[in-house]
Amino acid sequence: MRSISLSLLAIALLEVTAPAYGSPQAMKRKGGNEGGGGSGGNANVISTAANSKNSVCKPWYAIRDDIMGGIYGGRCNDAARAAVRLAFHDAGPFSLARQQKNLPNGAADGSLLVENNGGEGNRAENNGLQNIVAALKPIVKKYGVSPGDVLHLAGTLGVIACPGGPVVRTWVGRPMLLKNIAPDGLLPNPNSPVSVLTARFADMGFNVRELMALIGAHSTGRQRFVNTTLANEPFDSTIDIWDVRFYSETQNAAAAPGTFRLNSDMAFSRDSTTQKDYKRFVGNQNDWAEDYSAAHEKMSLLGISKSTLTDCTEIMPQAIDLKNVAVSSSNSGKSSGDAAIDPAKLEAEIRRTRSIWLN
């Protein structure tokens, strides 16, 4: 028998008891955002290369560990947040109208990780992404994989690194060669009117409901450059939690103390063309998780032909269900996402589901 470390053995033993993530049982829920085999104490929480279901995905376990462990330390840190924003800034300049005219149209191609990328990385709109770009570039080189795959894996891992973040279906196989340096001026400005913003997202391929789900990513974000006097103020009162507090606090008349609200987010919560879809997610963590997961997957594939891709969602760890870490657990089986979090329960859940990546 080969020698095997105790912790690996423990993981191997746990894996016998529950369907691996990505198995038909685990994936039967649409969107697959339940994560590993449920929330029980002995579920398969972190899959390993040894149990890979698809040989194409096998090398991606090490890449996952370099990002989730080496860069995020298993936690919702600044790098994890920046990677979620990076995923949007890479894919967001995609334009259906420009694609139809055969003009450069952006894509979820990892162009922000490529040298000589037409100055894309130096644009003001990408300010604040320098550290995550610098951390991810060596991974592209080390493994010889495409920049788009690394960038968008970092994005889906960034989501799940934040407690409450759902599993987002994760694909690999984007082209190695950069086709589309994103045109300038296509990322949204927080001071644009709602009609301009919804039109820009429609040109990416997103309807209003998808846009309202996507902006919930601000639940774990902060601003640095919109108002430098108030730099580092978070968009909601729980920056470390991927929850729907962002939606309730942004629609309120007054900001929660110490938080910063983007004009665009406030306008979405109030405008007659977006309000209905916005309010869908207020106090509804489960619906948001499902919608967000599907919309983020779509974002990670903008301008990319799916025919060459492989679904490697099997590498994703189990999502942390906020109802298991709330101060008082509800028995409704649903999570409002607004419930107060018990820090001790949360830490125990992070230790259970992120063990191999914690420092």
Ligand code: HEM
């Ligand atoms: C109307 C659409 C959007 C606008 C106007 C917008 C604008 C902004 C602005 C101005 C910031 C602060 C930048 C800074 O000063 O440091 C920010 C941060 C952020 N945005 Fe957006 N955003 C939009 C959509 C999205 C989408 C679709 C995602 C991802 C799905 C996203 C993810 C993030 C994240 C995670 C941060 C925080 C980054 C950090 O804390 O380091 N945003 N956004």
Ligand SMILES: *[C@@H]1O[C@H](CO)[C@@H](O)[C@H](O)[C@H]1NC(C)=O
């Ligand atoms: C930034 O915030 C400060 C403090 O609230 C405010 O006085 C100032 O007008 C803001 N600046 C901008 C550019 O909005």
